[in-house]
Amino acid sequence: MTTTYDSVFARLARLAEDAQATVLVRCTGASSDRAVTTAQLLDGCRRTADALRAAGVGRGDKAVVMTRDACRLVTAVYALTSLGAVPVLIEPRAEVRRCLDEVAPGVFIGDPLAHVARRALGWGRGHVRTALVTGRAFPGQDRLLGHSLPLAVPDGDGPAPRVPEPRPEDLAMIAFTSGSTGQPKGVEYDYSTLAGQLTALDAVLRPAAGDVLLSCFLPFAALGPLLGLTTVAPQVDHLAPARTPPRRLVGPLLRHGADIVLGSPAVLGLIAGHCARHGLTLPSVRRVLSFGAPLRPRLVELLSEALPAGAEILSVYGATECLPVAAIGSDDLRALRTQPPPGQAGTCLGRPLPGIEACVLDADATGLGEIAVAGPVVSPGYHARPDATAAAKSLAGGALWHRTGDLGRIDDQGRLWYLGRKAHLVTGEDFTLTTEDVEAAADTAAGVRRTALVGVGPAGRQRAVLCVERAPGTPKGTVLAALRAVLGDHRHGRRIGTVLFHPRFPTDIRHNSKIDRARLAAHAAKYVSGGAR
CATH class of the missing domain: 3.40.50.980 (Rossmann fold)
Known part of the structure; x- marks a missing residue:
């Protein structure tokens, strides 16, 4: 099957053909x-x-x-x-x-x-x-x-x-990475990259005529109209999205009858929590897209309570350098949680989208390695960073491949599994732990809001510390007991040397969903010597 990649300018020309259609609504408040x-x-x-x-x-x-x-x-x-x-x-x-x-x-x-x-x-x-x-x-x-x-x-x-x-290879835009996993870098998009991203987003969003998109990520407001969507941009606190008053999100969503909602887990959690507290439902929504961090089962269930029957919740995987790459629906996530494939760990990301290829580089005996991506969504390089470009980009089989820095596997059904960032491996004298393997299990413990595995000490001699955010009002003793039960059944549970409670994890500025593990590890190092638990 041949995929057609419409240019930005072809999409703008189509907009001009229907000049009176409303394509963008800017919300200035809750009302x-x-x-x-x-x-x-x-x-x-x-x-x-x-x-x-x-x-x-x-x-x-x-x-x-x-x-x-x-x-x-x-x-x-x-x-x-x-x-x-x-x-x-x-x-x-x-x-x-x-x-x-x-x-x-x-x-x-x-x-x-x-x-x-x-x-x-x-x-x-x-x-x-x-x-x-x-x-x-x-x-x-x-x-x-x-x-x-x-x-x-x-x-x-x-x-x-x-x-x-313009020519497809002309530089169209420079977008900086969030810096949550290292120094921010300017990602170059040429016009062919933007065309590929818009086509891939069409496949994920599956927009219908007259659809309304609630975009809780400001830069996406520039893409919504090009996808033919009426785009509602709520008044998100873009310097701290998780601190946005939920009424600023739910009010415009209900008022404009949004069909599609797009946001990070932190922002979607605000919407779901507000609906639960006030007994609200979201009858117009038929698709929710979560991006920026893994989508946890607890949030899926909370969102589902506010959505109509048949509504779909999708966890979308990608990065600034290649977005989107893969997607998986909440039904599949539930089924995999109930009956995980033998030997698989971490979080399933789903299959790559049409026209996108994924492979695992430098895989070990278990198939674990670094996820690399090729396809029209892959950016050509970093601006003024030739060393970073050389480290992340390579040509093979006539395609440009991007090394994501994410660890994962590909199962026998062609699905990607995410195990965490390569830079966040925790390595002790006789063990190596991936963050997502441990956290995906620990996050299911009662009373846990989320967890973060960090290593304290030099690589190869690290102590594994599990940092924990409690759900409001849950006693520490209750959470510890629940964690012991969950980790006791986990193959690497005994490697966790310390459980450390933290009031609120430091996160990235863009999504408030990616955990700043360097800062968290530095905080944890202050307590490990005393054996805090």
């Missing part, structure tokens, strides 16, 4: 929102492109876009793309200055607060020649922060932008 039609979106992109051109922005220019407003993000990204400029997406974090020194962007587009941080922290210093401020202007802004870039939604009476079709 108010603003709708943007296709005509308004395309007209806004044209006007913004004209303003950017007048400011000296042109083909090949790298432009940081740092705004928390979904409409402004979409308009700025589409307008830059129409000029042949390269949007650079990065979250505000401690490493921004180093990251932008690598990228050397000539343009910085952002909210006033982003420009204040740029000036104070030296983001892009020596590189940024054009500073453009979104939002309402204030006296002295040009002198203090930069010139205004009007991104207000126009009436939509003007024509769509005229966009020359």
Whole structure:
């Protein structure tokens, strides 16, 4: 079967054919929102492109876009793309200055607060020649922060932008990794990568005409319209998604009758918990996509209670460098939990999506090795990081393969199994433990919110420490007893040298779902010598 990969510009042209359809709704709170039609979106992109051109922005220019407003993000990204400029997406974090020194962007587009941080922290210093401020202007802004870039939604009476079709290999975007498993790196997407990702997302989302998507991840708001979806972007706290008031998520979901919900486990947990506390159901939802971290059974069950019969919950696997790769439904996850395949451990990720290949490199006698991925979703390299590109990318069989850094196996049915990050192996004098093998079991213990396995000490002589977040109101003794029962039945349970309770795990800024194990291990090291348990 031949798969057709529509370019970004072919998808934009289809949007222009139905210029009055609403494709983006930006929620400004739990009870108010603003709708943007296709005509308004395309007209806004044209006007913004004209303003950017007048400011000296042109083909090949790298432009940081740092705004928390979904409409402004979409308009700025589409307008830059129409000029042949390269949007650079990065979250505000401690490493921004180093990251932008690598990228050397000539343009910085952002909210006033982003420009204040740029000036104070030296983001892009020596590189940024054009500073453009979104939002309402204030006296002295040009002198203090930069010139205004009007991104207000126009009436939509003007024509769509005229966009020359780029070559598939042209650089389209740079998106930084979250930094949760190492230093953030700028991932290069060319136009063929974006086309492959959109086609793969079509296969996962399976959108129907008139579908409404609730996207709880801001950058995805730029992809939703290209997939033909009315995209609702709720007011998520993008610097700490897990601290978002749940009403900001559930209110827009119910008000707009979202058919598809996309978010990290942390955000989906907010929605499920809010529904459980208030006796709410989500009758319009027929598909939920979880991404950013493994989907645990407890969250699946909590979500299922709020969804109508027949609704599907999917756990999607991928990375900034290759997204999406594979997906598995909640029914299959339940069946595998009830009857796990003999000898398998960890979490099943499902089969690779159409057009995507996966293999396991450097496998040991049990088939455990590093997951590598090939296909149209794989990015060509890292920006200004040739060593990182050489370490992660290789050509074989006429395809570009990306080493994910994830450990896993492929079973006899072609399904991927995830065992944790290669960098997070815990190695003692006579044992090697993968994080997902232990945590997938430990997380099922009563009273446990989640667990994290870390190693304390030098590699090869580490002590295995299981850090535990308790469910609210659960006594430590109850949790310890439940953990002993679960780990007693686990083949590596006796290797756990210490159980350490932690009030809240440090996590990545992007999803609040990936655990920052380096920080957690440093915290655990302070207690191990005293035998804390």
